[in-house]
Amino acid sequence: MSRIPAARLSSRFAPGGADAKARLGLLEALFVSDDAPECARRAVHWLGEHAGVAAAMVAAVNAEGTRLVRIADYGVAGQGDTELHVDLEDRRHPLVGALSAKQLGSSFSSGEVIGGFATAFERRPFAAMPLRTLDAMHERPIGLLLLAPVSAAEGQDVRWAAEILGQKLAQLHSSGVLADSERRLRREGTLLESIINAVSDPIMLTDTEGRLMIANSRAERLFAADEDQSEGRRRAVALNNMLFSSALSRSAFEDAESWRHELPLVDPLEGSDLLFELLSNVVTDPREGTGIVSVLRNITDLRRATEEIEENYRRIRIAEAEIRAERDRLDLVIDSVADPIVVTDPSGNIVLMNAPAERLFTVGRGGSEEQAQRVRANDAHFTSHISNLFFAGTGLRYSGTIALVDAETGVALPTEGLSGKILSEHGEVNAVVTILHDLTEAKERERLFEQLQHASGELEQKVREATAELSRQNELLRRQAFELEQASALKSQFLANMSHEFRTPLNAILGYTHMLLHGVTGKLTAGQRQNLSRVDSNGRHLLAIINDILDIARIEAGKMPLNVSAVAVPEMITEVMAEMDPIVVRSGLAVSVHLDPALRSVRTDRPKVKQIVLNLLGNALKFTPEGSVRIEARRARRNGEIAIAVTDTGIGIAEADHEKIFEDFRQADTSLTREYGGTGLGLSICRRLASMLGGRITVVSALGRGSTFTLTLPVREPS
């Protein structure tokens, strides 16, 4: 918009040649046009019509201020001739000089001005009037008004028009420069805007409080929302702004020109969580004040990717650890197997083996050449074994014997190799595992087994023989048992007969002696009576011996039956005392009986117990010259056994004879037998009877100190 100050205009409206209306028309035309050539054209035409100018031309300094360019003409030839321009650097050019001339007009002859201008004015003289502003401050050449005839340049209207045009052109010029720079600025602004919009990261200029001043479209998506947008989106935006300004305020404490933060935001459109890296720079402008330029870089995916990578890495590490542990375990397992295990790749190279295998396929440090040869031989045998796995069939396994040797000792190791292919997912052979089993032991076992079988066979034969022998022996034993049985029967018969055959003559001896002594055959002399008495006593002694021998024989032959009944011990002892009374009286000894009140009846064979007690009491009376005899019956508290003890103050028995007295036909002193009478079988029979009853007879005695014989009977009845 160009304007001419009103006061200046009015001052120029002095009455002149052209009427006011014509001048007003020009002013109006110039007022409505902003185009310099148009204004110049209007002005020169107005001069032609109103100021007696025959031909005119306007040459204006171009925008760059480098040239003088024809922009309008009137009544000149070669209209539009672009050659009509002058370089302003050419200071010798008359027109350049005219441009800076102080006076209002200079006239030039056609000879002075060369080039297009002269031609235009058809070599007529023309006047050149500098067009300039009236503003002294910004006075500078704007252009030239060239006109002919020269005289016209003196006219009031011409001067006025030149002044108006100069003013206008100056105005247009300056506004044109302004517009240019504005355009340039706007263009640059637009460019900048499109550049920052083209950046995929949100970029913002905010004040220090975080209020948005400039933002690219990405930033607007995050931080700006219109009223008509959804509630969720507006909230998300509000939240983002809050997060952003809190990040900025945190940054303010760091007292730095620029900083970097992670800023979690929400995607207002999708509601998803986003993570940005916030780079902020403080920019200080003298006019605009302090602001903060923030660039946000979306690292959501980056973070996710980082996390994924970390997670994957973690998993890989775990898997790696597991694999290592598995591998370690496998190694342990493989090493713990006593059989050699070898893992080979498909081309037969050993990739893994356990310790037992190493003894076959490796030479230890410092190993001899011999060992190396053995290992090579083992390798060869092993490789040929493996090749069987591939050539001998299509199976996954192959087993066969391999003749290996112990690398160290050279001892032959007959080995069974079991090889198996390990296939990949695609069915290719990945590896071959071979387990070698030492057959030495198996062969040894086989040998031992054969030996065992042989031995077993022999044993069987021996057992058969032994069995036959045993059955022979059995038969023999059976026969012997039968014979024994018969012998036993015969013995019993013999005993019965002996008893009868002894007694029958003894009966006659004793009977006749008895009759003679009783005077059946007449009176006897004193000598006859004495002799017959000797026959009688010896006959009776013989009978006693025969009776005792019979008892022993019956016990030994198992022909002495047990008749068990409830026996009241006190009554039985009383009975014994009554029977022995004549002998007791004759002995003149003090005989006492002591009975335990706790005594109960005991189940046993009454006659046999009585026989024992009679015998013990008889002995006591017999071997006690003076003093006393004591019979005591008691029941042991410990086990309930019944003990019947006969104690005397007699001659006693030396300890060495304590066993002897129980033997057959033995008395402590054989001479005593005759002195004291008795068969010498009494204690022997008593001990046998006590044993039959499940009891025992014990003796406590010392020579000259009397004796105690004790019969002990069990509580349980004898079987």
Added chain:
Amino acid sequence: MKKRARKDSPLILLVDDFPDNREMYAQYLKFSGMRVAEASNGHEALDQAFQLHPDLIVMDLSLPAMDGWEATRRLKSDARTKDIPVVALTGHALEGFSKGAMEAGCDGFITKPCLPADLLEEIRTMLDRKDAGAAPANGR
């Protein structure tokens, strides 16, 4: 001796194959005032018993031809002789002999050796028991 044996004195039949014993007892019993008949085996014993009908029979068990058990069984199974007491006299002291004798019907059992006086004692006891037992039965 025979003088001393009166008609009402008891008649004892002694059965024993061993003459020394038989005659010894016979002599002592006669000496003691009893009448005595003798037999040396079972058959003779049966004949004598049926013929003489003695007051008591002393029977040795081990006899030739017919033993004492058999003879006793026959005597006890015959109505004429079943009331005559039979005292077994044997040299067999083993268990079972007395039992067998009682089963055969013997009324008493004496083991040899037996003194003549002891036999006489036993005979008198048996005869007394017989008289006591028979009195009510015979109505005397």
